[in-house]
Amino acid sequence: MRVLVIEDDHDTAAYVVKGLKEQGHVADHAADGEAGLHLATGESYDVLVVDRMLPKLDGLSIIKSLRLANNQTPALILSALGEVDDRVQGLQAGGDDYLVKPFAFSELLARLEALVRRTDFEAPTTILQVADLEMDLLSRQVKRGGKIIELQPREFRLLEFLMRHSGQVVTRTMLLEKVWEYHFDPQTNVIDVHISRLRSKIDKEFSQPLLHTVRGAGYVLRAS
């Protein structure tokens, strides 16, 4: 994917750009708000990483200007401010996701991939499929290899999110935010318990595991 990183802190920008390039993505960097807005309107990107506090033009203004010009490129806001109000302001300005500094690169990457993927499947789907695992969103039925799997409502939503982002790493924080819809810092890895329960239901009796743990990052649902 093509990523534009608008960030005035040189270390953070270099760290993000280097990480993205190592993962095989194309990354451009703008060091202030004006240059960032200029690049974002002139070039075509898959996703923007926008720091909130920037010289010349702040991050929220950049996103507002883009949205007014009907540019819908998804934007992830980076910020040192992490309270709820700040997050709400960021999302109201037209941002699509919000990440508080300091962050792990794996978290940023997972979120960027999720944002890009989201714009991909605009077409409404009723059936999600990963290998022989099948989810019918209308009848709310899950089958693997033709065998019906019983899931609790929350487990269903967890699996739905993983299936929609199959092949992508999703972090624990992303799962809390998207499946439980709360922004909070758990003191322990509560998600792990839910994942292991889900895993015992969808993977236990099958030879090929689908739900994998990615060390230091999160989880991924994929065929191999």
Added chain:
Amino acid sequence: MVLFSASVLTLLGFIYWSTAGYMSRQADETIKAEIKGLAERYETDGIGGLTAQIADRLTAQQPGDSSIYLLADRQLNPLVGNIDRWPRVREDEQGWFNFQLGGSATKRIHRARARAFVLKGNFYLLVGRDMFELEDTQKLIIRTLSWGMAITLAFALLGGVMMSRSMMRRIEMINRTSREIMSGDLTKRIPTNHSEDDFDALADNLNRMLDQIELLMDGVRRVSDNIAHDLRTPLARLRRGLESLRMSDVKDESRQDLIDNAVNEADGLLTTFNALLRIARIESEARREGFDRIELQPLLRDVGDLYGPVAEEKGLVFTLACQSSMTLFGDRDLLFQALANLLDNAIKYTPAGGNIAIGLEEGSRRVTICDTGPGVPESEWDKVFQRFYRLDHSRTTAGSGLGLSLVSAVAKLHGIELSLGSNDPGLCVTLQMPA
């Protein structure tokens, strides 16, 4: 002082004016009454009777009696009386003669005041009063009042000086104490003299303010001591890990482990710092812009949904009793965070086979979270909400010691009363929601 002098002067002037005026009016009335009496005598006994009467009065006159009589014929030649000639002044509008008497060797010149009366048969009667006595009295009054004023002003001046000196002394006392405190001794207090006056009230308020500042300073000091102490351990571990990573003989697989450990330590440190910053922000800002009406029942169900399986995984019985509904004006994410922290603690400290119960009581507006863990001794109930405070038996389990501080900060922001109680055995945390 000027104002005071002016008012004293006005008061004394008024006293003088009213007494002196009264005295002259009194003298005038006496003169009029005497004329009337003498005129009546003339009516009944004729000129002879009148002359005899005047002569009687004159002989009966005491020394110091200041009455003046003069009976004259139509050419104003004196017939009988105690002045030798008719006054050579004209009457004023009210019919009074104001003239001067004496001037001889024995008598100094003084003022006299008289009234004339024309008798039938063209005799002129003059009755008056030598004013020296009245003047003397008036002078005496002026002298007395002047002394009075001088003494009053002197006392006022003295009193004023003494009062302002005592005031200056007490202000200086406050200033001295302030300087001592500014130079670093926060235990100093402004002395009071228990007179319950305004200065005492001021000193009392300042002292109470200083108590509060000292308390807060102690709190800050304790927190920073704790931060230094509690963060040193993970930092030392991180450093040790990096140190062994630097050594060349580390095998590749253990190198990966060392890197993972270092990252975990750094993450743990960041988590602690974030928690501290969050608590500080929640405590200091008291902002309620993001507040909304929150339904507690779904919120509790969501927390239960998230933590129930964790409790069951540990072999605990988890019950959620929230049939009733309750709303609270607040921040959804912060409330979830607080409840999650409380549940997390309950699960962490309750041994397998125990119970954890969440309850929602609509009537009393209470949420309770009870466990059957080791509980908290009553003496520690208010301490566990302090930053980094950890009970002795919990030192060995994982945790930052900030979980309950965050709960306490969130509760304070929402006006929720947080209290601990015993579950016999175990701990019950009660959140009393504001009405």
